[in-house]
Amino acid sequence: MEIFVLGCAGSGKSTFVKNFSEYLEEKGYRVDCVNLDPASEPIYRTSKDIREFVKTEHVMDEYRLGINGALIKSVEIAANYANKLKCSGEFVLYDTPGQLELFIYSLAGRKFVEELSSTFSMSIFLVDSTLITDPESLLSAVMQNAVVSLRLNLPSLTVFTKTDVSEIDVTSLLNELRMKEGVLAELMEKVVDFIEVTSIPYRLIKISNLKKTGYDNLFSAVNELFCSCGDIS
Numbered sequence: 001m002e003i004f005v006l007g008c009a010g011s012g013k014s015t016f017v018k019n020f021s022e023y024l025e026e027k028g029y030r031v032d033c034v035n036l037d038p039a040s041e042p043i044y045r046t047s048k049d050i051r052e053f054v055k056t057e058h059v060m061d062e063y064r065l066g067i068n069g070a071l072i073k074s075v076e077i078a079a080n081y082a083n084k085l086k087c088s089g090e091f092v093l094y095d096t097p098g099q100l101e102l103f104i105y106s107l108a109g110r111k112f113v114e115e116l117s118s119t120f121s122m123s124i125f126l127v128d129s130t131l132i133t134d135p136e137s138l139l140s141a142v143m144q145n146a147v148v149s150l151r152l153n154l155p156s157l158t159v160f161t162k163t164d165v166s167e168i169d170v171t172s173l174l175n176e177l178r179m180k181e182g183v184l185a186e187l188m189e190k191v192v193d194f195i196e197v198t199s200i201p202y203r204l205i206k207i208s209n210l211k212k213t214g215y216d217n218l219f220s221a222v223n224e225l226f227c228s229c230g231d232i233s
């Protein structure tokens with residue numbers, strides 16, 4: 001099963017890949033961690049690393065690009081090597097760059113994910129709880145999750161991280177939203193439908209990578225996702 005770990009910069013993707021892979025290994029599964037971020041050295045033992053083929057800092061020099069342009073160029077170059085980044089573990093965790101435009105706009109990002117995906121591929125979309133301080137921030141994160149999931153054509157689980165330092169109460173944030181008035185409040189009411197495209201209505205998943213909590217709930221959700229397709233192998 002391929003799990004693409006997505007989320008905005010600093011949401012905890014790499015730490016999650018490190019700690020969740022250890023959690024899965026403790027359960028006896030064969031796990032491969034793959035670094036798909038050409039701009040970052042991995043903080044875990046990798047089975048495959050995109051930086052063997054392309055490093056963003058070299059692309060910046062060679063093509064005289066800034067960091068974001070170089071990252072997109074790096075992924076375009078690396079797309080030629082996608083088949084060399086495939087792994088066969090029972091769980092393959094792909095750590096991705098935090099620049100979500102790679103998956104929302106760029107053709108290379110989508111092609112890359114398509115090449116690495118199989119029938120049992122999914123995404124885990126990490127949302128940094130410390131940034132969700134009001135209903136607007138919640139909806140903004142949820143919309144990004146929905147758009148990425150739709151564009152990559154991957155079933156997705158929405159996972160709130162860093163709950164050791166910030167508690168998130170989705171129900172009260174949505175209630176707060178309903179109390180608002182005016183044109184923007186009307187717009188936000190309509191945007192609430194995006195939540196249906198995420199896993200939030202079915203199961204609220206809150207984790208801490210530092211404390212390794214919430215992983216049991218997440219693991220059940222991962223299994224349920226494929227159970228509903230009729231297979232968990």
Ligand SMILES: Nc1nc2c(ncn2[C@@H]2O[C@H](COP(=O)(O)OP(=O)(O)OP(=O)(O)O)[C@@H](O)[C@H]2O)c(=O)[nH]1
Pocket residue numbers: 007008009010011012013014015016037040096097098099161162163164165207208209210211
């Ligand atoms: N308190 C707390 N900190 C966390 C948690 N997960 C990650 N962090 C911290 O958040 C920071 C960013 O974590 P990363 O794993 O590098 O985040 P990332 O999403 O891979 O970041 P980019 O690759 O730059 O997009 C680090 O300082 C982590 O230690 C968590 O669950 N709780």
Ligand SMILES: [Mg+2]
Pocket residue numbers: 013014015037040095096
């Ligand atoms: Mg990272």
